[in-house]
Amino acid sequence: MTVLSEHILEEIRDLPSKFPQPRSAVMPALDLAQEELGHLTPEAMTEVAHELQLDPGYVEGVATFYTLFHLAPTGKHRFYVCTNLSCMLRGADDVVARLKSEIGVHEPGEVSKDGLFSYEEVECLGACEYAPMCRVDHAYHYDLTPDSIARLVAERRNGGSAVAAPKKARAPRKRKADA
Amino acid sequence: MPELRGTVGGPVVTEWFGTQDLYKLDVYKQKGGYAALRKAMVDMKPVDITNEVKTSGLRGRGGAGFATGTKWGFINRDMPGPKYVVVNADESEPGTSKDRYIIENSPHMVLEGIMIAAYAVGANQAWVYIRGEYDEPYRMLTEAIAEARAAGYLGPKPMGIDFPLDIRLYRGHGAYICGEETALLESLEGKRAQPRSRPPFPAVKGAWGRPTLLNNVETLATVPWIVNHGGSEYAKRGTEKSPGTRLMSVSGNVKKPGVYEVELGQTFRHVIMELGGGPPDGRNVKVFWPGGSSAPVLPESMLDTHTDMEALAAARSMGGSGGVIVMDDSHCIIRAAHRLLKFYAHESCGKCTPCRVGGDWAVRTYERILANEGSQVELDILQRVSDALQNGRCLCGLGDSAGWVIDSTIRHFRSEYEDHALRHECNVGAVTALA
Numbered sequence: 201m202t203v204l205s206e207h208i209l210e211e212i213r214d215l216p217s218k219f220p221q222p223r224s225a226v227m228p229a230l231d232l233a234q235e236e237l238g239h240l241t242p243e244a245m246t247e248v249a250h251e252l253q254l255d256p257g258y259v260e261g262v263a264t265f266y267t268l269f270h271l272a273p274t275g276k277h278r279f280y281v282c283t284n285l286s287c288m289l290r291g292a293d294d295v296v297a298r299l300k301s302e303i304g305v306h307e308p309g310e311v312s313k314d315g316l317f318s319y320e321e322v323e324c325l326g327a328c329e330y331a332p333m334c335r336v337d338h339a340y341h342y343d344l345t346p347d348s349i350a351r352l353v354a355e356r357r358n359g360g361s362a363v364a365a366p367k368k369a370r371a372p373r374k375r376k377a378d379a
Numbered sequence: 380m381p382e383l384r385g386t387v388g389g390p391v392v393t394e395w396f397g398t399q400d401l402y403k404l405d406v407y408k409q410k411g412g413y414a415a416l417r418k419a420m421v422d423m424k425p426v427d428i429t430n431e432v433k434t435s436g437l438r439g440r441g442g443a444g445f446a447t448g449t450k451w452g453f454i455n456r457d458m459p460g461p462k463y464v465v466v467n468a469d470e471s472e473p474g475t476s477k478d479r480y481i482i483e484n485s486p487h488m489v490l491e492g493i494m495i496a497a498y499a500v501g502a503n504q505a506w507v508y509i510r511g512e513y514d515e516p517y518r519m520l521t522e523a524i525a526e527a528r529a530a531g532y533l534g535p536k537p538m539g540i541d542f543p544l545d546i547r548l549y550r551g552h553g554a555y556i557c558g559e560e561t562a563l564l565e566s567l568e569g570k571r572a573q574p575r576s577r578p579p580f581p582a583v584k585g586a587w588g589r590p591t592l593l594n595n596v597e598t599l600a601t602v603p604w605i606v607n608h609g610g611s612e613y614a615k616r617g618t619e620k621s622p623g624t625r626l627m628s629v630s631g632n633v634k635k636p637g638v639y640e641v642e643l644g645q646t647f648r649h650v651i652m653e654l655g656g657g658p659p660d661g662r663n664v665k666v667f668w669p670g671g672s673s674a675p676v677l678p679e680s681m682l683d684t685h686t687d688m689e690a691l692a693a694a695r696s697m698g699g700s701g702g703v704i705v706m707d708d709s710h711c712i713i714r715a716a717h718r719l720l721k722f723y724a725h726e727s728c729g730k731c732t733p734c735r736v737g738g739d740w741a742v743r744t745y746e747r748i749l750a751n752e753g754s755q756v757e758l759d760i761l762q763r764v765s766d767a768l769q770n771g772r773c774l775c776g777l778g779d780s781a782g783w784v785i786d787s788t789i790r791h792f793r794s795e796y797e798d799h800a801l802r803h804e805c806n807v808g809a810v811t812a813l814a
Binding site for chain 2: 323331
């Protein structure tokens with residue numbers, strides 16, 4: 201029994217042929233794994249390595265280098281809040297403070313008790329004319345205030361249909377326990 | 380789409396911006412899009428295209444400002460085997476959002492520039508390395524590529540010429556270092572993004588060991604205009620050594636943050652006070668970063684510095700990525716420098732010791748100063764770390780950039796550093812009281 205489902209493993213096996221050299225498939229493959237499981241477990245990285253005929257240590261080395269790969273569980277909705285200079289000068293710290301209290305966590309990466317939320321303080325996301333801003337559920341949100349970030353949380357907590365579910369929501373989390 | 384904040388209907392790159400649905404192929408074509416590709420492939424020889432870009436004097440808009448036409452000329456078009464164009468869309472320099480602005484407004488203009496470049500250097504395949512957080516630009520480029528394929532601009536015989544062309548997208552995963560071209564290539568090859576030693580340069584041995592042209596999004600988006608109007612027409616704008624226009628992302632403490640197309644040679648006073656609307660009422664500009672966070676800071680007294688690369692070099696700074704970050708007098712320079720050093724420490728790839736170790740040293744030193752535990756020792760450490768990071772002691776520019784933040788903020792705000800470190804006072808409080 202693998203932690204990654206067979207159709208994901210199949211997609212991963214198809215990746216190398218899309219690149220001039222097969223090694224380029226490692227990050228797209230890790231994407232698929234992370235999308236299914238929510239974060240990259242050692243077992244998942246080993247399976248990716250196996251499918252791509254790479255050393256597991258190599259794959260883990262790549263995964264740990266990039267901030268968009270998560271090696272620990274995250275909330276269902278991950279807030280990436282920019283706190284770099286342009287956003288900081290326009291109140292990003294207040295936005296982060298409110299977000300933390302709204303979702304009830306103390307530090308970046310910590311998952312809220314209901315499992316719905318976590319946040320990261322991230323570097324510049326390249327939307328500085330709309331500072332302060334954040335990325336959540338594969339979309340940017342602009343001109344943030346403490347109140348507007350509280351609304352973003354509330355919309356997701358209430359599961360309103362207006363909010364698109366994040367891609368990885370389709371992956372059943374209990375899979376890890378099955379393994 | 381959110382409200383557009385920046386230049387529409389500008390002189391060069393933003394000429395067609397603001398047009399409803401410009402991102403669609405038929406609208407782009409109605410405006411005159413893909414005429415440059417036709418002209419390049421049907422009426423011009425590849426070497427003529429490169430010469431036209433040389434005549435324009437266009438310099439790379441990613442940060443280094445290298446002459447674009449010269450870079451194209453480095454690729455040996457007749458060399459057998461695959462060659463690649465790799466597009467740097469990993470925009471991550473703090474304060475820089477122009478490439479996102481371009482892609483979201485006019486993805487086909489980027490594609491057209493890529494195709495012209497690929498034809499000029501003899502590359503049949505181009506890869507756009509786009510930062511992973513750019514969901515919307517990725518989606519727009521994906522759709523634009525599909526449209527261009529369906530229309531035959533990409534495929535076996537674009538414009539009826541027997542020169543197969545393909546453009547693929549590759550998503551980054553959050554690493555500032557990938558803006559450095561050889562680190563980007565490592566990442567594209569599925570590795571940790573650590574810069575390579577040069578030589579060999581990418582023009583000889585780039586992506587997957589093959590000759591590769593690497594250009595920034597804005598650089599390539601400028602190419603169709605140059606082909607349409609001629610290099611000499613482009614060179615009429617701007618200054619002699621920094622011709623043309625560039626997009627400047629103006630952010631921070633200004634009333635009208637936005638991405639503005641600026642003719643090079645204009646002053647930062649024009650960019651910040653007029654285009655950007657100046658600081659909030661009752662505030663003054665304290666300092667600005669003229670070309671992304673890596674460009675050494677300039678104080679308010681240097682607002683009349685011109686935007687061309689030569690004027691910036693004379694002011695001991697640089698044009699960098701065109702990201703203009705403005706900070707007003709309600710903010711503390713030590714806190715700003717501390718935040719940026721945290722950034723450089725976090726983004727160090729770890730390959731070179733001065734950068735791997737120096738960033739953290741600086742962060743810890745700033746934290747002691749901000750906790751009112753500073754002394755002359757801390758000021759000396761900052762100066763030593765700053766020196767150790769600069770002047771070619773690291774393989775790429777990340778170390779230098781971190782050093783320049785320390786160095787330039789101390790150079791222009793020494794008394795503020797001394798107030799903090801030696802007297803444990805923040806003079807921003809004093810300024811606030813005066814305001």
